[in-house]
Amino acid sequence: MLTSLIPILRRAGRAALDIYEGGFTVSHKADCTPVTEADVAVDEIVVSALQKAYPAIPVVSEERVASLAAARGAHRFFLVDPIDGTKEFIRRTGEFTINVGLIEGGEPVAGIVYAPALGRLFLAEPGEAAQELCEKDTRTPLKVRPCADDSDLVALASRFHDSPETRDFLRQHAIESCVTAGSSLKFCVLAAGKADIYPRFGKTMEWDTAAGDAVLRAAGGEVVTLDNAPLAYGKPGYENPDFIASSPQARARCLGASRAADTGP
CATH class of the missing domain: 3.30.540.10 (Fructose-1,6-Bisphosphatase, subunit A, domain 1)
Structure with missing residues (x-):
């Protein structure tokens, strides 16, 4: 289409x-x-x-x-x-x-x-x-890269939207390697298997993320909120909550089991 x-x-x-x-x-x-x-x-x-x-x-x-x-x-x-x-x-x-x-x-x-x-x-x-x-x-x-439990994760961060919450997240999960990238290219870097996780704290809008989110999901990645639910679209006001974009393995290492797994049969 x-x-x-x-x-x-x-x-x-x-x-x-x-x-x-x-x-x-x-x-x-x-x-x-x-x-x-x-x-x-x-x-x-x-x-x-x-x-x-x-x-x-x-x-x-x-x-x-x-x-x-x-x-x-x-x-x-x-x-x-x-x-x-x-x-x-x-x-x-x-x-x-x-x-x-x-x-x-x-x-x-x-x-x-x-x-x-x-x-x-x-x-x-x-x-x-x-x-x-x-x-x-x-x-x-494009396909996200798998990461073993003992491998070092590589994070992505926004060049102009750094935050204390992002730095705390990286410290909490012992992520020492972090590179910056602009715009929705961060989703595409993940989709191409060049990094593992992109934690985003702070205001974004649905039009900021929708296209990159689609690319990442089609490459086997995930975009979830901090409670492990998939980022949804069509919300009132089109404003996103904080989210984590990543490979499934990186998400599991940082956030644990997904909500789908928690509520499954």
Whole structure:
């Protein structure tokens, strides 16, 4: 389903890069988060394409306040973050992404994460393994890496959203190796088997996580809340609780048995 959107996302990525390389102004929304012309330009391209291709499926976009009511009570809807990692965009680290996630029954069942400045595109489709597409559209399957009980875990952390809770989590679980990455690329690093766990404490929104969550789940990973329940979508206000993204083994080592195992027959 989302494969047909890849040319649209690449066109949106070119528009973002034109702004990225040519100069832009930074303003702030009511919640004090930054926004640039690229957020608006990519939103227009991606949301318009989704509405045209799938008119029966509501689209919720970070940049469209009016869209927030569109999916209320809907079984199936899109979540769009036109530029995830605006701070990465502003600081020109290259680690910003365009995110499109498809939600069904509260779960992210498909997603695209596109990092135009890096030329990397990650895809999850229903019933298929997660993949990374190279510029010539060759596809590399993605799979989280297993970690033995006695192996050292490698954690991921946000470059601009460090927190005492994250540092405490790493100390509590004796995780000494930690690397930083921007935007939803952290989910994709996990999906590619380059790290084991990403603990996130602090505010995130569903459009920040849906596409990357879909990619990680399709690669055999998990995204759970601190009480070991799968992160759900379509919540009132679209705000996420704290969560842990990881391989199943890393989650089990840090959080114990999953809720599904605890409540099974």
